[in-house]
Amino acid sequence: MKISKIEAGDFYCDGGAVFGVVPKRVWQKRYPCNDDNFCKMSMRCLLIDTGKRLVMVDTGAGTKHLEYLKYYNINKSCNFEEELNALGYSCDDLTDVVQTHLHFDHCGGGTYFADKARTVIKPTFPNATFWLSKAQWDNYLHPNVREADSFFPENMQPLMEMKRIRLIDSAFALCPEIELRLFDGHSRGQIAPYITYGDKTVVFCGDVIPLSANIPIAWVSAFDCYPVTSMIDKEQLLEEAAEHQQILVFQHDAYTECGKVSKINGRIKLTESFKISEI
Numbered sequence: 001m002k003i004s005k006i007e008a009g010d011f012y013c014d015g016g017a018v019f020g021v022v023p024k025r026v027w028q029k030r031y032p033c034n035d036d037n038f039c040k041m042s043m044r045c046l047l048i049d050t051g052k053r054l055v056m057v058d059t060g061a062g063t064k065h066l067e068y069l070k071y072y073n074i075n076k077s078c079n080f081e082e083e084l085n086a087l088g089y090s091c092d093d094l095t096d097v098v099q100t101h102l103h104f105d106h107c108g109g110g111t112y113f114a115d116k117a118r119t120v121i122k123p124t125f126p127n128a129t130f131w132l133s134k135a136q137w138d139n140y141l142h143p144n145v146r147e148a149d150s151f152f153p154e155n156m157q158p159l160m161e162m163k164r165i166r167l168i169d170s171a172f173a174l175c176p177e178i179e180l181r182l183f184d185g186h187s188r189g190q191i192a193p194y195i196t197y198g199d200k201t202v203v204f205c206g207d208v209i210p211l212s213a214n215i216p217i218a219w220v221s222a223f224d225c226y227p228v229t230s231m232i233d234k235e236q237l238l239e240e241a242a243e244h245q246q247i248l249v250f251q252h253d254a255y256t257e258c259g260k261v262s263k264i265n266g267r268i269k270l271t272e273s274f275k276i277s278e279i
Helices: 015-019 080-086 104-110 134-141 153-161 227-244
Strands: 002-014 038-049 054-057 096-098 111-113 121-123 129-133 165-168 172-175 178-183 190-197 200-204 247-249 258-264 267-274
Touching: 002 015, 002 080, 015 038, 038 104, 038 190, 104 111, 104 153, 111 153, 121 153, 129 134, 129 153, 129 190, 134 165, 153 165, 200 227, 227 258, 227 267
Parallel strands: 054 096, 096 129, 129 165, 200 247
Antiparallel strands: 002 038, 038 054, 111 121, 172 178, 178 190, 190 200, 247 258, 258 267
16 A cells, blocks of 8 residues: 655645634744735645555646636646656546545646637546545535635536546445545535554545644634534544544645644644655
C-alpha cells in the first residue's frame, strides 16, 4: 500500500473568513497572511494505492471556472495526468474518487471542458467511480443561500448523468483499508476518509479541520454553515485522534501537511508535524 499527495494548486482566502470570530491579532501568530489579510491555502489531494484500488481524495478547483473565481487568485492548477505520471500512474488507472464535499475547491478538477466552445464536459478520470454523501448531493441540488456560490453544475452534474456517482448515507467501508465517515457543520454530509496504513490510521480532515491552526475547538471557519455542529464534530474527531495517535492530513494548510495531536492540560494540541511522504 502507498499513500501520496497531489497538490492541485493553491488560492488565497481572507483570514477573517478562515478563522471566523477569532481576532486577527490571535490567529496571525499561528498562520501568516499578506498585507491584504489574505492567507495562502493549498488544495491538497490524497492518492491511495491499496494494491487493488487506486483512490483519489478530492480533485481541487480545476480550470473550468478560473475567471469567475479570480477573487481567490487560484494558481498552479495542476495537470492530473502529469502529476499521476510522475508517480507512475495515469488518469485511466484511477478506480475511485472520493469527494469530501462539493464546494468548488474540492471537486472542480473531476471534469474538464473538452472543446474550445466549452460545451463538452468529460471526466478527468474516465474509469473511476465518484463517491459522495447523499446529504451533500441533496445540498448541491438545493443549496442554501450561504453555499450557493460554491456549487457549479458543470463540476458534478455531468458525472451523475454518466452514472459515475455513488451516494452513501452513513459510514461506509469503501474497501478494507478505507472507511468513509460523515461529518456535518462545515457543510452537510462531508466525508472524512479514515485510511488504515499498516499499524497507522491516517485521517483526511478536509474542511472539518482545514488547517493545523484550526485545531482549537472554537476556531472554525466563517464559511461553516453550522458552526456549533462544526465544533462538536471536530472535537469528536480530535479526541479519537489524540487517544489513538492518528495522523491528521490538513488539506488546505500551505505549511503543514499532516501531524499528530495530544491532549495536554485538557486541551488538544498539535504535537508533531511532518510531510505525507514521511508517514
